[in-house]
Each structure stands twice: as structure tokens, then as C-alpha cells.
Amino acid sequence: MDSEVAALKAHIDTIVPTLATKADIEVLRAEMHKMSAEGYRWMVASMVGMFIGFGGLYFAANKKPDERPVVAQAPPQPQQPIIIYLPQPQQAPQK
Numbered sequence: 001m002d003s004e005v006a007a008l009k010a011h012i013d014t015i016v017p018t019l020a021t022k023a024d025i026e027v028l029r030a031e032m033h034k035m036s037a038e039g040y041r042w043m044v045a046s047m048v049g050m051f052i053g054f055g056g057l058y059f060a061a062n063k064k065p066d067e068r069p070v071v072a073q074a075p076p077q078p079q080q081p082i083i084i085y086l087p088q089p090q091q092a093p094q095k
Contacts, residue, residue: 020028
């Protein structure tokens with residue numbers, strides 16, 4: 001039984017120095033609070049960005065068309081050259 005008590009005491013002596021102190025807990029608490037505040041900022045910034053993005057989509061989708069419709073015109077067709085056949089000049093009879 002003495003060996004069990006000695007083993008238990010040795011085990012406790014090795015664990016106790018690794019346990020967190022009150023100061024360690026306060027540092028952890030402050031760090032967690034800082035992380036929470038940063039997460040909140042990111043959330044608000046993301047929501048503002050989404051609001052602006054969806055607002056832009058709304059206005060782009062509901063844009064009224066111009067009064068005049070846009071008419072697509074075909075490019076002009078190249079014109080064929082005009083060919084005029086002239087009669088051949090008659091040669092004068094030789095004398």
C-alpha cells in the first residue's frame with residue numbers, strides 16, 4: 001500500500017506543475033474575447049458586402065429599357081459591279 005501511495009504522490013507531483021493558474025485563465029479569457037470581437041467584425045462586414053451586392057443585382061435586374069428598341073441591322077451586302085456591253089466598232093471596208 002505504501003508503494004501505491006508513493007506512486008500516486010509521484011503522479012500528482014508530475015501533473016500539478018502543468019495545471020493552469022488563475023493568470024493563465026485570465027489570458028485565455030482575454031484572447032477568446034478578442035477573437036469573438038474579430039469574428040463579429042467579419043460577420044458585419046460580410047453582411048454589408050452582401051447587402052450592397054444584392055442591392056446592385058436588384059437594380060440591374062429592374063433597370064427600365066430605353067424608350068427606343070435596339071434594332072440590329074445586317075451589314076450591307078457588297079454590290080455587284082454593273083457590266084455594260086458596248087457594241088464593237090465596225091471597221092470600214094477596205095478599198
